[in-house]
Amino acid sequence: MMETLYPIGIQNFEKIRKEGYLYIDKTALIHQMAKTGSYYFLSRPRRFGKSLLLSTLEAYFQGKKELFEGLAMERLEKDWVKYPILHLDLNISQYSSQKDLEDILNRNLVAWENLYGADPAERSLALRFAGIIQRACEKTGQRVVILVDEYDKPLLQNLHDEAMQTELGNMLKPFYGVLKTMDGCIKFALLTGVTKFGKVSVFSDLNNLMDISMDDRYVEICGITEEEIHTYLEKELQGLASRQKVRYEEMCLELKKRYEGYNFV
Missing domain, CATH: 3.40.50 (Rossmann fold)
Incomplete structure (x- = not known):
C-alpha cells in the first residue's frame, strides 16, 4: 500500500495533485x-x-x-x-x-x-x-x-x-x-x-x-475539521492509537483536547 504523502509546507494545488500529496x-x-x-x-x-x-x-x-x-x-x-x-x-x-x-x-x-x-x-x-x-x-x-x-x-x-x-x-x-x-x-x-x-x-x-470570515456557510473553507480528520486520516488515527498503546476512542478524545483550538462560526 502506498504511503500517504503529507503536503507539509506545500501551498500549490497543482503540485499537490500532480505529485500525489494528500488533499482535503x-x-x-x-x-x-x-x-x-x-x-x-x-x-x-x-x-x-x-x-x-x-x-x-x-x-x-x-x-x-x-x-x-x-x-x-x-x-x-x-x-x-x-x-x-x-x-x-x-x-x-x-x-x-x-x-x-x-x-x-x-x-x-x-x-x-x-x-x-x-x-x-x-x-x-x-x-x-x-x-x-x-x-x-x-x-x-x-x-x-x-x-x-x-x-x-x-x-x-x-x-x-x-x-x-x-x-x-x-x-x-x-x-x-x-x-x-x-x-x-x-x-x-x-x-x-x-x-x-x-x-x-x-x-x-x-x-x-x-x-465570509465568520460566515457559517464557509467556516470549513480552510483548515481541517474533525469530520475531515476521520474521513482522510482514519488509518493514521488507528495507527497512532496502536503505537501509543491506548484505545482508539481515547486517542481521538486526546487529539480533540489538544488541537480543537479554532472555531469560525
Missing part, C-alpha cells in the same frame, strides 16, 4: 463561492491554508479540469472556462519602506502588462491596474479573476510606525479601489489576510466585498 477536498465550497458571488474577503490566521485556497481557485479558473479528478469539483463543474487571472501575493517582502510596496506592485503590473499590453498614459499604479484588467478582458473575451494573498501584510509589518502605515495605506487604497471601478470587467475576486477588512482604512471605499 474543499472544492465543493469553492464551486459554491464561484457560482453564487463575485467579490469575497476571507480573514484567517497565518499558516491556515489561505494560499492553498487561492492556488486551488487559480487552477479552477484556469480550466485545469484534470487536476480535479476525483474531487467534488469534477462532479459539480460542467463548463471549465479559462479566465485571465491576476494573482497578487504580498507575502514576499518585508515592507520596511514605501519603495518595497511600490516595487512589489510594479513587478506584478509589468508582468501583467507583458501579457495584456500597456498604455503610457497610465502612470499611477491604480491606473495601470485598471488598464490591465480592461485589456485582459478585451483580449481574452473573458472577465478577469483577481486573487490577492495577504492584502494587509504591508500594514501589519509597520504596526509600530503610524506614519509609514499612512503612506502604505495611501498607496493601497486606490489600488484596491480598482476592484469596484472595474466591476464590468471582473468575473471574481478574493482577497485574503489576517486583519478584518472592516477595520482597515484601505477598504473604506470598497463596499462590494462579501466578508
Whole structure:
C-alpha cells in the first residue's frame, strides 16, 4: 500500500495533485463561492491554508479540469472556462519602506502588462491596474479573476510606525479601489489576510466585498475539521492509537483536547 504523502509546507494545488500529496477536498465550497458571488474577503490566521485556497481557485479558473479528478469539483463543474487571472501575493517582502510596496506592485503590473499590453498614459499604479484588467478582458473575451494573498501584510509589518502605515495605506487604497471601478470587467475576486477588512482604512471605499470570515456557510473553507480528520486520516488515527498503546476512542478524545483550538462560526 502506498504511503500517504503529507503536503507539509506545500501551498500549490497543482503540485499537490500532480505529485500525489494528500488533499482535503474543499472544492465543493469553492464551486459554491464561484457560482453564487463575485467579490469575497476571507480573514484567517497565518499558516491556515489561505494560499492553498487561492492556488486551488487559480487552477479552477484556469480550466485545469484534470487536476480535479476525483474531487467534488469534477462532479459539480460542467463548463471549465479559462479566465485571465491576476494573482497578487504580498507575502514576499518585508515592507520596511514605501519603495518595497511600490516595487512589489510594479513587478506584478509589468508582468501583467507583458501579457495584456500597456498604455503610457497610465502612470499611477491604480491606473495601470485598471488598464490591465480592461485589456485582459478585451483580449481574452473573458472577465478577469483577481486573487490577492495577504492584502494587509504591508500594514501589519509597520504596526509600530503610524506614519509609514499612512503612506502604505495611501498607496493601497486606490489600488484596491480598482476592484469596484472595474466591476464590468471582473468575473471574481478574493482577497485574503489576517486583519478584518472592516477595520482597515484601505477598504473604506470598497463596499462590494462579501466578508465570509465568520460566515457559517464557509467556516470549513480552510483548515481541517474533525469530520475531515476521520474521513482522510482514519488509518493514521488507528495507527497512532496502536503505537501509543491506548484505545482508539481515547486517542481521538486526546487529539480533540489538544488541537480543537479554532472555531469560525
